[in-house]
Amino acid sequence: xxxxxxxxxxxxxxxxxxxxxxxxxxxxxxxxxxxxxxxxxxxxxxxxxxxxxxxxxxxxxxxxxxxxxxxxxxxxxxxxxxxxxxxxxxxxxxxxxxxxxxxxxxxxxxxxxxxxxxxxxxxxxxxxxxxxxxxxxxxxxxxxxxxxxxxxxxxxxxxxxxxxxxxxxxxxxxxxxxxxxxxxxxxxxxxxxxxxxxxxxxxxxxxxxxxxxxxxxxxxxxxxxxxxxxxxxxxxxxxxxxxxxxxxxxxxxxxxxxxxxxxxxxxxxxxxxxxxxxxxxxxxxxxxxxxxxxxxxxxxxxxxxxxxxxxxxxxxxxxxxxxxxxxxxxxxxxxxxxxxxxxxxxxxxxxxxxxxxxxxxxxxxxxxxxxxxxxxxxxxxxxxxxxxxxxxxxxxxxxxxxxxxxxxxxxxxxxxxxxxxxxxxxxxxxxxxxxxxxxxxxxxxxxxxxxxxxxxxxxxxxxxxxxxxxxxxxxxxxxxxxxxxxxxxxxxxxxxxxxxxxxxxxxxxxxxxxxxxxx
Amino acid sequence: xxxxxxxxxxxxxxxxxxxxxxxxxxxxxxxxxxxxxxxxxxxxxxxxxxxxxxxxxxxxxxxxxxxxxxxxxxxxxxxxxxxxxxxxxxxxxxxxxxxxxxxxxxxxxxxxxxxxxxxxxxxxxxxxxxxxxxxxxxxxxxxxxxxxxxxxxxxxxxxxxxxxxxxxxxxxxxxxxxxxxxxxxxxxxxxxxxxxxxxxxxxxxxxxxxxxxxxxxxxxxxxxxxxxxxxxxxxxxxxxxxxxxxxxxxxxxxxxxxxxxxxxxxxxxxxxxxxxxxxxxxxxxxxxxxxxxxxxxxxxxxxxxxxxxxxxxxxxxxxxxxxxxxxxxxxxxxxxxxxxxxxxx
Ligand SMILES: Nc1ncnc2c1ncn2[C@@H]1O[C@H](COP(=O)(O)OP(=O)(O)OP(=O)(O)O)[C@@H](O)[C@H]1O
Ligand SMILES: [Mg+2]
Numbered sequence: 001x002x003x004x005x006x007x008x009x010x011x012x013x014x015x016x017x018x019x020x021x022x023x024x025x026x027x028x029x030x031x032x033x034x035x036x037x038x039x040x041x042x043x044x045x046x047x048x049x050x051x052x053x054x055x056x057x058x059x060x061x062x063x064x065x066x067x068x069x070x071x072x073x074x075x076x077x078x079x080x081x082x083x084x085x086x087x088x089x090x091x092x093x094x095x096x097x098x099x100x101x102x103x104x105x106x107x108x109x110x111x112x113x114x115x116x117x118x119x120x121x122x123x124x125x126x127x128x129x130x131x132x133x134x135x136x137x138x139x140x141x142x143x144x145x146x147x148x149x150x151x152x153x154x155x156x157x158x159x160x161x162x163x164x165x166x167x168x169x170x171x172x173x174x175x176x177x178x179x180x181x182x183x184x185x186x187x188x189x190x191x192x193x194x195x196x197x198x199x200x201x202x203x204x205x206x207x208x209x210x211x212x213x214x215x216x217x218x219x220x221x222x223x224x225x226x227x228x229x230x231x232x233x234x235x236x237x238x239x240x241x242x243x244x245x246x247x248x249x250x251x252x253x254x255x256x257x258x259x260x261x262x263x264x265x266x267x268x269x270x271x272x273x274x275x276x277x278x279x280x281x282x283x284x285x286x287x288x289x290x291x292x293x294x295x296x297x298x299x300x301x302x303x304x305x306x307x308x309x310x311x312x313x314x315x316x317x318x319x320x321x322x323x324x325x326x327x328x329x330x331x332x333x334x335x336x337x338x339x340x341x342x343x344x345x346x347x348x349x350x351x352x353x354x355x356x357x358x359x360x361x362x363x364x365x366x367x368x369x370x371x372x373x374x375x376x377x378x379x380x381x382x383x384x385x386x387x388x389x390x391x392x393x394x395x396x397x398x399x400x401x402x403x404x405x406x407x408x409x410x411x412x413x414x415x416x417x418x419x420x421x422x423x424x425x426x427x428x429x430x431x432x433x434x435x436x437x438x439x440x441x442x443x444x445x446x447x448x449x450x451x452x453x454x455x456x457x458x459x460x461x462x463x464x465x466x467x468x469x470x471x472x473x474x475x476x477x478x479x480x481x482x483x484x485x486x487x488x489x490x491x492x493x494x495x496x497x498x499x500x501x502x503x504x505x506x507x508x509x510x511x512x513x514x515x516x517x518x519x
Numbered sequence: 520x521x522x523x524x525x526x527x528x529x530x531x532x533x534x535x536x537x538x539x540x541x542x543x544x545x546x547x548x549x550x551x552x553x554x555x556x557x558x559x560x561x562x563x564x565x566x567x568x569x570x571x572x573x574x575x576x577x578x579x580x581x582x583x584x585x586x587x588x589x590x591x592x593x594x595x596x597x598x599x600x601x602x603x604x605x606x607x608x609x610x611x612x613x614x615x616x617x618x619x620x621x622x623x624x625x626x627x628x629x630x631x632x633x634x635x636x637x638x639x640x641x642x643x644x645x646x647x648x649x650x651x652x653x654x655x656x657x658x659x660x661x662x663x664x665x666x667x668x669x670x671x672x673x674x675x676x677x678x679x680x681x682x683x684x685x686x687x688x689x690x691x692x693x694x695x696x697x698x699x700x701x702x703x704x705x706x707x708x709x710x711x712x713x714x715x716x717x718x719x720x721x722x723x724x725x726x727x728x729x730x731x732x733x734x735x736x737x738x739x740x741x742x743x744x745x746x747x748x749x750x751x752x753x754x755x756x757x758x759x760x761x762x763x764x765x766x767x768x769x770x771x772x773x774x775x776x777x778x779x780x781x782x783x784x785x786x787x788x789x790x791x792x793x794x795x796x797x798x799x800x801x802x803x804x805x806x807x808x809x810x811x812x813x814x815x816x817x818x819x820x821x822x823x824x825x826x827x828x829x830x831x832x833x834x835x836x837x838x839x840x841x842x843x844x845x846x847x848x849x850x851x852x853x854x855x856x857x858x859x860x861x862x863x864x
Contacts, residue, residue, distance in 0.1 A: 071727075073726070073727055094726070094727065094728075094729045095729050098729050104727070106727065110721070110723065110724035110727050110728070111721070111724060112716070112717050112720035112721055112724055112725075112787070113720055113721065113787075114716060114719065114720035114786075114787035114788055115713075115716060115717065115720060115787075119713065123713070123717065123728060124728065126710055126713060127710070127714075127728065127729055127730065131710075132709055132710045132711070133708055133709055133710070134707070134708050134709060134710065134712075134713055
């Protein structure tokens with residue numbers, strides 16, 4: 001299922017011969033205003049044929065908005081000027097973009113969960129042809145071919161809703177690589193992928209480039225950007241700070257152009273309180289086909305990092321500790337009291353909080369205001385003596401969290417769905433932090449969050465730990481666990497196979513330990 | 520086999536079989552061809568409406584106004600036919616036109632002003648039905664054009680009972696089945712059909728991929744309107760009178776039948792086969808009660824129970840299936856020295 005050794009079978013693409021300097025797309029004076037937000041301010045932007053172009057910027061800086069305009073989903077304000085393939089477009093729709101060969105992979109993937117893998121991949125073809133009848137045989141060939149191009153195989157008849165996030169992403173990529181694609185746009189394609197899969201994806205992109213297909217991609221992982229980009233455009237608060245050649249940038253410089261400042265990682269060196277009863281003590285937790293023999297001790301004020309490959313059982317273990325995936329054997333206690341892991345309600349009441357991995361789907365009521373989303377979990381604790389909601393107290397809480405997490409919002413009453421992806425994620429974090437849990441489990445807490453905000457979220461996590469909270473951070477990014485945790489655990493195939501003291505190890509050691517156990 | 524067990528339809532079929540055995544053990548008349556043909560005829564009205572509802576539910580919408588649409592189409596058509604003569608073909612064509620028009624209004628309102636479909640169609644139901652009652656003054660029509668009777672008596676297959684009475688497959692049943700085939704074809708083999716599933720699965724994804732969502736919605740509600748109109752005429756054929764108030768009020772039963780057949784109220788899921796089983800299950804419950812001499816007042820209770828058991832069971836199965844990923848846990852327990860290997864450095 002991984003894109004290992006992704007080979008691109010491209011008989012269908014013509015070998016590219018044009019010069020690199022021809023502009024495929026050029027846009028000038030792009031403005032976009034939403035009610036109350038000026039999301040793009042007079043942005044000029046161009047993409048050359050066959051180039052790899054990256055779009056960087058903090059959360060809410062307007063990246064996704066620009067992408068939506070390029071692919072015709074949103075229309076820019078008047079006076080904007082769009083030229084694609086040498087042709088000027090006045091009213092530019094999604095179908096125009098499709099005809100120009102622009103394919104997009106969205107931040108939320110935009111697949112059809114109720115349809116099969118095969119149908120999702122071949123849907124473009126169904127819409128673009130002039131025939132009104134479906135040929136299932138044809139659809140199957142298309143889907144097979146597309147997956148071959150990406151170098152993967154997923155059961156074609158599976159419903160997309162039943163796939164893991166990573167597989168869904170691969171389906172979205174396969175879907176976008178139709179025969180006449182000229183520009184492939186990826187909005188944060190790598191958030192749910194592990195390092196290995198990212199490498200495979202990048203090699204697919206490089207291969208596309210050889211055939212004259214341009215790629216535009218957005219990512220918050222800066223090192224990834226620089227590695228492959230011909231050019232990088234940086235946005236800050238809806239304005240373009242500049243377009244740079246890939247080789248004149250490093251991550252410090254990108255960060256500077258994005259935020260106007262530079263941040264540094266400070267390791268977490270707070271000593272956990274080992275004199276008291278440990279906060280959490282688990283012995284020999286096992287569940288068939290999920291995890292086995294998990295021994296875990298967390299003290300007050302301790303931050304534990306869990307890393308390992310995708311599918312190593314990290315998420316299953318996290319779910320177990322939250323009562324959603326109960327063990328069939330083993331014991332667990334919280335503050336010395338036995339903790340019944342077969343009952344979420346009880347686990348939450350005992351003070352365990354969990355921020356899931358695909359929190360965009362699981363954590364939010366998109367149509368509801370930000371404020372309501374944040375206080376959703378704490379309504380019971382904020383009642384007046386009459387049992388009514390204490391509005392003033394709730395409002396204070398919302399304001400404080402919005403400030404702490406630097407959530408960029410027009411007002412606490414706007415609907416969550418109008419926020420940028422990264423800001424939506426912060427709302428989920430705020431929601432759980434509001435409960436002031438004793439044990440806080442975070443599954444990839446900073447995926448899709450920009451570099452500046454990452455640091456501030458880490459600062460908050462460390463502050464929570466200093467106040468005595470025990471924290472588990474699950475992450476693919478080794479630096480994230482290394483610089484924010486006391487201890488780093490490595491999982492593989494459902495077991496904890498290594499434990500590192502963060503002070504006495506380094507990135508390379510952990511990485512090679514993981515690699516040496518990979519299948 | 521495993522695939523079959525995952526399908527909702529299998530469970531509905533199982534319940535139908537169990538019920539049939541139960542009913543037959545009380546009254547062997549149940550399991551006769553005559554009774555089966557009769558069920559297929561008398562439920563054609565519900566069945567045709569259910570096809571339309573299936574489309575609407577798959578697209579992620581809901582329609583409450585179809586019974587009103589059916590009544591209007593039926594009433595107006597019969598009045599016009601009485602005036603000008605006409606023919607059966609003319610009657611169907613005219614009714615369908617009226618149905619499409621009324622359905623289109625629903626679809627357009629829902630998409631253009633993004634009013635939730637349930638609100639829109641409750642409003643249009645009241646509007647349509649109210650207008651009909653105002654203008655018809657609630658009058659029943661007892662005499663239909665003569666071809667309504669002769670058409671209703673057509674059988675496409677005639678057998679006879681032991682004592683020589685003819686029975687068989689009615690033309691009405693044939694119309695229902697033809698429409699089901701058509702619907703199944705549209706849903707499974709046309710761009711339109713697949714787009715309906717896509718819109719029901721995720722509207723935003725549908726827009727982004729370039730599906731014209733408004734066109735789909737208007738089509739779906741127009742189709743519902745057309746089928747409601749056909750059902751209206753079928754109703755007239757079945758009972759040979761037209762009463763402005765006889766259909767309105769049956770909406771929920773039809774929706775229940777479709778949901779029973781596996782369609783989801785949140786959209787994107789449903790099949791013609793499932794819908795047929797759903798309609799038949801409710802029909803059999805009703806029929807069985809008559810045959811077992813249970814008072815009709817119990818009908819609603821049984822319907823409620825059947826829905827809860829059937830829908831509940833298959834959601835429970837689905838939930839069990841989705842919990843927990845499968846990880847290939849490493850076999851041999853690791854030795855202790857290896858466990859601490861990393862930590863001691
Ligand atoms: N439909 C909408 N209504 C109102 N405001 C919106 C809407 N969509 C986006 N915005 C606002 O426009 C701004 C830019 O959002 P955009 O999604 O482009 O950010 P982004 O750069 O993609 O951020 P992220 O990295 O978090 O995904 C944000 O302030 C956002 O709140
Ligand atoms: Mg975005």
